[in-house]
Amino acid sequence: MPVKPVQRKKNISPDLNSKKRKKREEERVKKLQSEEKKRLKELHYMRCPKCGMELIEISYKKMKIDKCSSCEGIWLDAGEFEMVTELEKSALDKFFKVFKSKIIR
Secondary structure: OOOHHHHHHHHHHHHHHHHHHHHHHHHHHHHHHHHHHHHHHHHHHOOOOOOEEEEEEEEEEEEEEEEOOOOOOOOOOHHHHHHOOOHHHHHHHHHHHHHHOOOOO
């Protein structure tokens, strides 16, 4: 018995719809992930990872070191730790003295 063209098209159609649905779902998931990443960045940007309070940037020898306004934790961005370890001992002592003083607002 010969296969009619209409029957053949019906067999292919669900597969195409499935691919389209899958692609739309992947795009939707990517969009949601992007929006969530943006929301989290806005929520946590320049906030202390320990207590959640505001971080203040302190300039020191061409570095921007982040210090918590509440718990006084010191946070280094990528590459800053390496820069600090390359300082001489006397410079390293001065570096830590900068952070011993309390922040006054």
